[in-house]
Amino acid sequence: MTNVVEVKGLTKSYGKVTAVDDVSFKIEANKIYGLLGRNGAGKTTIMHMISAQQFATSGELKVFGEEPFENSKVLNQICFIKESQKYPDTFRIIDVLEVAKTLFTNWDDAYAHALIQDFRLPIKRRIKKLSRGMLSSVGIVVGLASRAPLTIFDEPYLGLDAVARVLFYDRLLEDYAEHPRTVILSTHLIDEVSRLLEHVLVIDNGKLILNEDADALRGRACTVSGLKSAVDAFTRGKEVLERTAIGSAATATIMGNLSVQDRKYAEELGLEFATVSIQQLIVNLTRTQTASKGADFQ
Numbered sequence: 001m002t003n004v005v006e007v008k009g010l011t012k013s014y015g016k017v018t019a020v021d022d023v024s025f026k027i028e029a030n031k032i033y034g035l036l037g038r039n040g041a042g043k044t045t046i047m048h049m050i051s052a053q054q055f056a057t058s059g060e061l062k063v064f065g066e067e068p069f070e071n072s073k074v075l076n077q078i079c080f081i082k083e084s085q086k087y088p089d090t091f092r093i094i095d096v097l098e099v100a101k102t103l104f105t106n107w108d109d110a111y112a113h114a115l116i117q118d119f120r121l122p123i124k125r126r127i128k129k130l131s132r133g134m135l136s137s138v139g140i141v142v143g144l145a146s147r148a149p150l151t152i153f154d155e156p157y158l159g160l161d162a163v164a165r166v167l168f169y170d171r172l173l174e175d176y177a178e179h180p181r182t183v184i185l186s187t188h189l190i191d192e193v194s195r196l197l198e199h200v201l202v203i204d205n206g207k208l209i210l211n212e213d214a215d216a217l218r219g220r221a222c223t224v225s226g227l228k229s230a231v232d233a234f235t236r237g238k239e240v241l242e243r244t245a246i247g248s249a250a251t252a253t254i255m256g257n258l259s260v261q262d263r264k265y266a267e268e269l270g271l272e273f274a275t276v277s278i279q280q281l282i283v284n285l286t287r288t289q290t291a292s293k294g295a296d297f298q
């Protein structure tokens, strides 16, 4: 399996702030990755280092097998779409497409124009006159039509309505099936994108706390609820991510797959269980990590 990105001990400090702290991971070709985490976790900093917009303080970084800095062979294969892309004042949407056409080797102009229709974008309108959501849609069109071997979407949706977001997910999945490439998607809307993701990386306080196949993650945790005494008996010796109790009832979120015996025991105790979504799992994990560091959690 070819790795598109290989990161070893990657660290980025801004003075006393360690934004990315000794992170190691690999990104395989032709998969959709979710780079997830709370605000300020270090996601953008990692994506900026991968796309050579920032230097690492230390560690190793290889993109398409090479160092990305001032390396046009590598950078020509990357399309980075960020939340607040800036364009020259005079640019219309059509001008953005014309420039993108010259930047990306795999650019599909017919597809770009079809997407412009899908997102109902006024192609001759000046960028500075677009609504916030329209501006996000322009970024999405460029990201999709670039068909770049490594396409990075960093929170591409500011102002985008639910219909346009679903359109983005659907088009991404359809086009990715026909033209496989590597996609890194950073977002807070984890529930919305979880069906798209094949692999999940979670960053918390600059550290990589989860690096796992999305399918494995889907069955990774469950909640049990019922009488407090029964929940306590059942969870003894298990890794409990969260436990809440109201009166005599309690709910606990536990890590790991339940064995057949576990399920039988839970039934005997009269407990109910439910699987935990990827979003809920990540909320629990990042909350645990933060709490265990003694930081305030709001």
Ligand SMILES: Nc1ncnc2c1ncn2[C@@H]1O[C@H](COP(=O)(O)OP(=O)(O)OP(=O)(O)O)[C@@H](O)[C@H]1O
Binding pocket: 014, 017, 018, 019, 037, 038, 039, 040, 041, 042, 043, 044, 045, 046
């Ligand atoms: N230029 C900078 N100077 C100083 N600190 C910075 C700089 N850029 C980022 N940071 C800090 O590094 C940390 C990580 O920021 P980063 O933007 O990578 O987080 P993020 O996970 O992308 O957050 P969000 O989800 O809110 O976009 C934060 O504490 C941030 O304040």
